Amino acid sequence: MPASTPKALYSPCEIRHLALIVNLENDPTASLLEETQPFDLGKLDVFSFGKQEQCLIGSVDLLYRNSWNEVRTLHFTGSQAVLEALKTILGKMHQDAQPPESVDVFCYSEHLRGLIQTRLQQLVSECINLRLSSTRQESHRFKALRISGQTWGLFFERLSVSVQKLENAVEFYGAISNNKLNGIPIQLNAEQDHLPQIIDGSASEGIIQFFFENADKGFNIYILDELNRVEVYLNCQGCIEELVCDVSRFYASSHERFTYGSGSVNFNLPQFYQIVYTDGEASIIPFNSNSISPLSAPTVPITKKDIMLSHTF
Template sequence: MLKTLLLEAYSWEYPNPRLLAKDIKQRLHDGEIVSFGLDPYCMMLERVTEYLTAIEDPTRLDLVRRCFYLKVCEKLSRERACVGWRREVLSQLVSEWGWDDARLTMLDNRANWKIDQVREAHNELLDAMMQSYRNLIRFARRNNLSVSASPQDIGVLTRKLYAAFEALPGKVTLVNPQISPDLSEPNLTFIHVPPGRANRSGWYLYNRAPNMDSIISHQPLEYNRYLNKLVAWAWFNGLLTSRTHLFIKGNGIVDLPKLQEMVADVSHHFPLRLPAPTPKALYSPCEIRHLAIIVNLEYDPTAAFRNKVVHFDFRKLDVFSFGEEQNCLIGSIDLLYRNSWNEVRTLHFNGEQAMIEALKTILGKMHQDAAPPDSVEVFCYSQHLRGLIRTRVQQLVSECIELRLSSTRQETGRFKALRVSGQTWGLFFERLNVSVQKLENAIEFYGAISHNKLHGLSVQVETNQVKLPSVVDGFASEGIIQFFFEETGDEKGFNIYILDESNRAEVYHHCEGSKEELVRDVSRFYSSSHDRFTYGSSFINFNLPQFYQIVKTDGRAQVIPFRTQPINTVPPANQDHDAPLLQQYFS
């Protein structure tokens, strides 16, 4: 925070910024050698204080003072036998700031802060950082400053910001774990509100036992329409531990044993802390790493079998079209996954087509050259036929993932038929995506297969004869815009292949001019749009386009991140031809 505000202060003084390094030299020449006068953090605080006071920003000034106090790690509310110069300086500053004992005690007790205080501090820091980000962006545009960082470095930075701060439906917001080391709660209560009540229907989470007097007088910690999101939020933020007592008022939808079973499954499947994503992972399309498919948590069709006689053929136990009425035994599916950028996402599907919709979503998040997930687990909470349902869903998902990530890239007509609730659906595994089509009869069935074999490339390109290079097909990823540059080899410029967020393609041949200028202009255009990132009153676009270069090594096309410097040599090809192509350049 302090360093970011120092950079903002420099921009405010532009074009004649007073650099701290020059200040140090000047003070040495002037003989200003005191115990703290040349301390770098004290000098940063002094300069930032001058800047924020001049622009009349007391909110961020108070925040940066608190950050400085916590950074020094001298707890002034506690007596010390030995008083060093740091404690003496901090005491002097606190006295000048007018802080009372209550504020010092609160800050010194940071190790015991719980989620309310941590989230308040997290939001304060985020708002301040976003304000600095906007001020620096406006400064750069106003002065027409060019970016000296490489597109690859910018891509990694924006990915870090995007993964950490972008607010999206279904994304689990993770608070900064460095603010407080322990957010665990002794009691957590999940309460379901059905439709038609005064409050929004859905699930509410409280950090107390279900005493109605205490519940009514407190705001919930978190709300979501679906239980999966609340459990994930509590687990990944450290509120939910093995010592937490769980309570639930589920209105017959979810009872306590089912909740406890789900919590145990999630906690065993997902490690709480992982290493930060590597630059290679951040610059590459995100890939699912750990996936949990949660079946029939909130809606279980098999619950209707209780105390009933159900007629079915043991030789045809199809959980997707079960019994004489061909009912689908999957009533709801919740997805919980962590990707290679360390984002945690949740999705919910219900109804007869929940299995089809969940499959299409999972497969759509896997580009063809992606590595298989490290783990895929199916958790089923049905009252009856639980093992059968779990096994069948696990088999189906594994088969579809294998088809999506198959190494036989030339097969454009890979196909999977699935019968759900008495209706046949076709999943067509095309080069850039997976499409789903309902097949009413034999004519549609064979017609759809023939069409997909003939038109496996489901994109619009420049002419019917032009096809995307296979290396571009394999690198396509939904949700981001990708630019691929390719040298023509005949000194007639270069080719550009552009894939939008839905993997629709545009092809431009024999382009002339500067690729570096194109990259800069495109990045500037997308960074100025305000329709992607929303946090309170802040609007920032972190999901910038990604730029790649197609190069050839020993006649083999490969994709590497675009660099502003010309690529004179290419590292030797990896001996393991089954390894991901980018491994050769980032390992």
């Protein structure tokens, strides 16, 4: 192996070649023959498989060479081995680094070897791309992962990548808001006085709703989940469009249905609305990039029926 150049030694360390060795020590697929229920390979989720939502990756060994020509190995085992390996890989990549010259996945599973290898290769490549492609203008990106029946959020910041477990919809949207905006979070019931009265007539169970309201110092956000539980952020400073994009990205990258505890929650496409005031009269309009200003869109009140129709189609 050639010696590192002085330029490389003076520069931040970067991963040059990366290999992931999967299920060499712990192979959950070895017991798949005991399953009597047939499954569709096209819909199979290797990270949360079957009724037990078992991750089919039980161990991950990382082998990588860095720009200083050091060779390192790391070992992860257990149901969260994939998540721990991802956190480690992304944590060793600063945002201005060059992408690795090669990323290889070697799978030693008894069953579904090709599928596991392909899905993990896709996941690692996507996360590396998210980490290295963010810019100063777009310094917040998000990736949702469902592993062993638990939902995790990877938040790609300018200086780091953070991981947060997301138990329910309110917790997720709170995490997104905390990462995207500076505000004061308040949790309350829909009956409390902090909630504008106009929202009471528009709240609808079964869908997730965001209501944006201009304030003296920035804007307020009212988040209602499928059960009409409310989280409020007052006097926020930030970009609403980026928040909307991240929430939509979470939906697009997540399962259509999540299970929390003993019950199921239908994870519907979130709805976004703007509260506007005309001559002191409040009304709600569908959110778009121009609706932040009260003068930029017609102030036609929206009804609960309108919300249900927009959700249906």
